[in-house]
Amino acid sequence: MQNSYNNGQVTYAGFWVRAAAYVIDSVLVFFGLLIVRLIMSGVMSLTEGTVLSGDILFQYTLKDIALYIAQVLYFILCTYYTGTTLGKRAMNLRVVAEGEKKLTFFNVVYRETIGRFLSAIILHIGYIIAGIDPQKRALHDILCDTRVIYGRRVKVYPVYQRPAPPAAPMGSGGYQRQGMPAPGPGPSVQEQKPPCEPPGQVPPHESKQQLPPLSQERPPYQKGPVQTGYHMVEPEQDPQAGLGEDKQ
Numbered sequence: 001m002q003n004s005y006n007n008g009q010v011t012y013a014g015f016w017v018r019a020a021a022y023v024i025d026s027v028l029v030f031f032g033l034l035i036v037r038l039i040m041s042g043v044m045s046l047t048e049g050t051v052l053s054g055d056i057l058f059q060y061t062l063k064d065i066a067l068y069i070a071q072v073l074y075f076i077l078c079t080y081y082t083g084t085t086l087g088k089r090a091m092n093l094r095v096v097a098e099g100e101k102k103l104t105f106f107n108v109v110y111r112e113t114i115g116r117f118l119s120a121i122i123l124h125i126g127y128i129i130a131g132i133d134p135q136k137r138a139l140h141d142i143l144c145d146t147r148v149i150y151g152r153r154v155k156v157y158p159v160y161q162r163p164a165p166p167a168a169p170m171g172s173g174g175y176q177r178q179g180m181p182a183p184g185p186g187p188s189v190q191e192q193k194p195p196c197e198p199p200g201q202v203p204p205h206e207s208k209q210q211l212p213p214l215s216q217e218r219p220p221y222q223k224g225p226v227q228t229g230y231h232m233v234e235p236e237q238d239p240q241a242g243l244g245e246d247k248q
Contacts, residue, residue: 011150013093015131018138018148024087029071036070037063075112080105084151098145107144115140 040063047053052062060068078085080103083094097103119126119139126139135147 010096010147012136013091013148013150014136015128017091017093018130018136019127021085021087021091021093024090025075025085026087028086029074032074033067033070036067040066072112076108079103079112080108088148089151092151093148094151096147096149098147103146107146111140111144111146115143118143 044053044061044063047062054061056062057065075085079095082089083096083103088094095103097107130136130138130141130148133142137147141147
């Protein structure tokens, strides 16, 4: 069944959006009537030569009446049971009664038959009225006390831009965003190799690493005999030195 609309404030649908919905409905009805035409072609072949094969209502044949009824039933049933058609649903439109009352079956039938016929009888001026009416009503809406409004509300959430990451200092004196590689085609600071030194020279960075730290103490100096190619004996330990003195 159709849904009631009670949302405080309503927004009436203008002429162009209603025209777009009607074009969508007309395309759908056209393809639906192709099936009806095939069925009626078989029926008309069976009733050939009878009263039903000629004009029944003015210049309209049985086939024309069946096509009109099929087209009108689409708008009547969709509007009465759901409050909208497929074209109006695609454009987010609904048909409601005056005072947000439920649509009656009589109002829907009158709107989709006689009301639409009167709106289109003189250059479709009844549809053009929707563009100048304060409540965007066409002639068939005025006759049936109906309104075409926008259906469900669509919430719009603000989109916040993610702040940029803080800049981190680079080795070359500039700044670089965190999580991003350093610009430039050359290698990074960690990958750069020290310059080559000439042979026979110790690089300054290696000579500094071989020096002992300042806090380390050296072992004390120990006195002892000097070792050379000959064995040296201290004078006070030589026994022959005392004998020579006595002989003198």
